[in-house]
Amino acid sequence: MNVSAVQEFLLAFADDEHLMGQQHTEWIGVAPFLEEDLAFSSIAQDELGHAALLYGLVLELDGIEPSDTAIDDLAFARPGQEYRSCHLAERTTSQWSEALVRHWVYDTFEELRWGLLSESTLPALAAVTTRALREEAFHRRHADALLDELLQAPEARPRIAEALNRIAALIPGLCEPTAGEVAAIAAGVAADSTAGLLAPLTEALGARFGGHVDTGRVEAALSEAGQKATGQGSAGRTRRSKSFQPLMTRMREVLDYDPSAVW
Amino acid sequence: MHVYEVFLKKDGREEFRHAGALEASTEELALLLAREAYARRAEGDRLWLVRRDHVIAAADEFVAPNADKPHRHHDGAAVASRRRAAREASPDSSSSGTGGEALR
Numbered sequence: 001m002n003v004s005a006v007q008e009f010l011l012a013f014a015d016d017e018h019l020m021g022q023q024h025t026e027w028i029g030v031a032p033f034l035e036e037d038l039a040f041s042s043i044a045q046d047e048l049g050h051a052a053l054l055y056g057l058v059l060e061l062d063g064i065e066p067s068d069t070a071i072d073d074l075a076f077a078r079p080g081q082e083y084r085s086c087h088l089a090e091r092t093t094s095q096w097s098e099a100l101v102r103h104w105v106y107d108t109f110e111e112l113r114w115g116l117l118s119e120s121t122l123p124a125l126a127a128v129t130t131r132a133l134r135e136e137a138f139h140r141r142h143a144d145a146l147l148d149e150l151l152q153a154p155e156a157r158p159r160i161a162e163a164l165n166r167i168a169a170l171i172p173g174l175c176e177p178t179a180g181e182v183a184a185i186a187a188g189v190a191a192d193s194t195a196g197l198l199a200p201l202t203e204a205l206g207a208r209f210g211g212h213v214d215t216g217r218v219e220a221a222l223s224e225a226g227q228k229a230t231g232q233g234s235a236g237r238t239r240r241s242k243s244f245q246p247l248m249t250r251m252r253e254v255l256d257y258d259p260s261a262v263w
Numbered sequence: 264m265h266v267y268e269v270f271l272k273k274d275g276r277e278e279f280r281h282a283g284a285l286e287a288s289t290e291e292l293a294l295l296l297a298r299e300a301y302a303r304r305a306e307g308d309r310l311w312l313v314r315r316d317h318v319i320a321a322a323d324e325f326v327a328p329n330a331d332k333p334h335r336h337h338d339g340a341a342v343a344s345r346r347r348a349a350r351e352a353s354p355d356s357s358s359s360g361t362g363g364e365a366l367r
Contacts, residue, residue, distance in 0.1 A: 138295075141291075146292070
């Protein structure tokens with residue numbers, strides 16, 4: 001098994017989960033109502049938990065004990081170019097409509113993504129997958145329940161449409177594989193390429209939003225991505241978006257007060 | 264929007280207990296939000312929701328007349344003291360007796 005390639009493959013998932021979890025937690029105290037505040041930050045904790053487990057697997061492949069400190073080093077202390085997050089997870093938003101739409105899109109994709117790992121030859125990864133899929137079913141149901149209501153509300157529907165359009169161009173990036181994915185599939189760590197999830201994701205987006213709002217821009221972005229041959233012209237998640245550094249700075253704010261502090 | 268009363272039950276022989284309330288626009292949202300607001304730390308493994316406007320509540324004055332009937336609150340003290348008095352009054356104080364005479 002090509003260890004560093006498999007690690008890169010796992011890091012892409014771990015980084016997405018980590019950044020998404022962090023961004024969701026930023027709604028603590030400012031979500032539109034108290035119950036949602038609790039629910040959304042609880043979902044955020046689940047995502048951070050997945051990230052920690054995945055970072056742990058990356059460490060174990062190097063024979064390193066996945067201690068909290070070692071996991072934190074992976075999560076917070078790598079240089080930007082070593083992250084493999086997608087730009088949707090990096091994006092900063094201050095609008096609840098966008099956070100909610102992204103929550104639905106991300107978790108819909110995430111459920112598909114875990115589906116590629118349930119038969120993994122890495123037993124620890126298959127075990128993490130079982131747990132994660134149980135939690136994801138709830139995440140999706142939560143996002144769906146809110147959207148079911150809001151897409152019927154004349155005041156909310158245009159805001160949802162606007163949010164979907166704003167993030168449309170970033171959605172295909174979820175399915176962008178890392179260079180290491182080929183080796184991960186060859187070793188049976190993953191069943192198939194994340195690029196193959198573009199089709200089911202497109203279908204799910206149509207079923208969720210089509211008939212309620214204009215999904216033209218999302219469809220255009222997804223079909224453009226679909227037409228590109230896999231990997232062609234792709235940076236393999238090696239480039240960071242302009243939102244990344246400000247996000248890291250927010251995430252590291254407390255850490256940076258005293259980098260030598262013991263937690 | 265409706266207010267839902269949340270009840271939780273732990274495994275075993277414990278009964279459902281009132282955990283709190285929340286406001287939601289649908290039953291599905293009420294369930295999802297109740298799970299995170301009240302059961303995210305596994306405070307219970309069974310969850311009931313009851314819409315507050317489905318609770319049959321009695322008016323205060325309907326129950327109030329029962330508030331000043333201390334004779335319905337017998338903790339046994341009154342009976343015990345009368346039994347004790349009956350025993351002491353009995354010529355054979357060592358026998359437990361029925362106490363029936365004193366308690367009529």
